Amino acid sequence: EAGVTQSPTHLIKTRGQQATLRCSPISGHTSVYWYQQALGLGLQFLLWYDEGEERNRGNFPPRFSGRQFPNYSSELNVNALELEDSALYLCASSRGRGENSPLHFGNGTRLTVT
Amino acid sequence: GENVEQHPSTLSVQEGDSAVIKCTYSDSASNYFPWYKQELGKRPQLIIDIRSNVGEKKDQRIAVTLNKTAKHFSLHITETQPEDSAVYFCAATPPYGQNFVFGPGTRLSVLP
Numbered sequence: 001e002a003g004v005t006q007s008p009t010h011l012i013k014t015r016g017q018q019a020t021l022r023c024s025p026i027s028g029h030t031s032v033y034w035y036q037q038a039l040g041l042g043l044q045f046l047l048w049y050d051e052g053e054e055r056n057r058g059n060f061p062p063r064f065s066g067r068q069f070p071n072y073s074s075e076l077n078v079n080a081l082e083l084e085d086s087a088l089y090l091c092a093s094s095r096g097r098g099e100n101s102p103l104h105f106g107n108g109t110r111l112t113v114t
Numbered sequence: 115g116e117n118v119e120q121h122p123s124t125l126s127v128q129e130g131d132s133a134v135i136k137c138t139y140s141d142s143a144s145n146y147f148p149w150y151k152q153e154l155g156k157r158p159q160l161i162i163d164i165r166s167n168v169g170e171k172k173d174q175r176i177a178v179t180l181n182k183t184a185k186h187f188s189l190h191i192t193e194t195q196p197e198d199s200a201v202y203f204c205a206a207t208p209p210y211g212q213n214f215v216f217g218p219g220t221r222l223s224v225l226p
Contacts, residue, residue: 033213042218043158043203056213090157100146100165100207103214105157 002027004106006091012112013081021076021109025093031055032074033103034066037088046089049074050096081113116141118206120217127194128225135220137204138186144206147187148214149178153200161202162189194224 005024013019025032034046045058049068057064063079072093078085088110092103117140127133137147148163164171164178164187171178175194180187191198204217 035216043216045213045215048213058213100209102148102160102163103150103205105150105159107157 004091004093004104006089006106006109008109009107010110010112012114014114015081015083017081019078019081019085019111021078021089021091021111022073023076023091023093023106024073025091026104028095029093029104030072030096031094032068032072033092033094034074034076035090035092036060037090037108038084039087043090047076078111083113086111086113116144116206116208116215118204118215118217120204120220122220123218124221124223126223126225129194129196131194133189133191133194133198133222133224135189135202135204135222136186137188137206137217138184139206139215140185141206141208142182142185143208145209146207147178147180148205149189150203150205150216151200152203152219158203191222194222196224196226198222199224 007022031050033048035043047066048056052068066076068074088108090108092105094103095101120137145166150158151161152158164180175192177190201219201221203219205214207214
C-alpha cells in the first residue's frame with residue numbers, strides 16, 4: 001500500500017509570498033492532519049480535516065489555512081510568509097473519526113522562507 | 115483540551131542498558147496512546163500503541179505501560195542499540211479522533 005505522499009519535497013519562498021503544500025493520504029483514510037516542525041523541535045498541530053471538513057485547528061494565525069478535497073487529499077496554504085514559517089511541514093493521515101487508529105506520516109515538505 | 119507532558123527531554127544511555135520515557139496527560143477521556151520514533155531527517159513512525167482497556171503491551175524490546183488512574187504512560191526500551199538513537203514522541207487522543215496531542219519529545223542517545 002502506498003504511504004502518505006507530500007509535495008513538493010522542498011520549497012523556497014521569499015517573505016510575503018504564498019506557499020501551497022499538498023498531501024495525499026493512504027487509500028481508505030479520510031482524516032488528514034497537518035503539523036509544523038521547526039528545526040530540532042516538536043510537532044505543533046496546525047489543522048485536522050475529516051470527510052472534507054475542518055475539524056480542529058491549532059494555535060496558528062489565520063494566514064495558515066487549508067482544505068480537503070473529495071478524494072481526501074489536502075492542501076495547506078500559508079499566506080504572507082514570514083521568516084519564522086521556515087520549518088518542516090508534516091502531513092499525516094488516519095482512518096478517520098471514531099476509529100482511534102494511528103497517524104501515518106508523510107516525509108514532509110521543507111519550507112524555507114528567505 | 116488535552117495536554118501532554120513528556121520527560122526527560124534528553125536521555126543518554128549506554129548500549130545494552132534500558133531506557134524509560136514517561137508521559138502524562140490531562141484529559142481523562144483520552145483512550146488511545148501511540149508512540150512515535152523520529153530518526154534524524156526522517157518522518158515520525160509508529161513504534162507501539164496502547165488503548166485504555168489494556169495496562170501493558172510488549173513488542174520485542176519495546177513495551178508500553180498505562181496507568182489510567184494516574185493518567186500517565188511510559189515507553190520502555192530494553193537492551194538498547196545505537197539504532198534506537200532518535201527522538202521519541204508520545205501522544206494522547208480522546209474518543210472519536212479529536213486531534214492527536216503530542217508530547218514535546220525525548221531525544222534518546224545510545225552510546226556505544
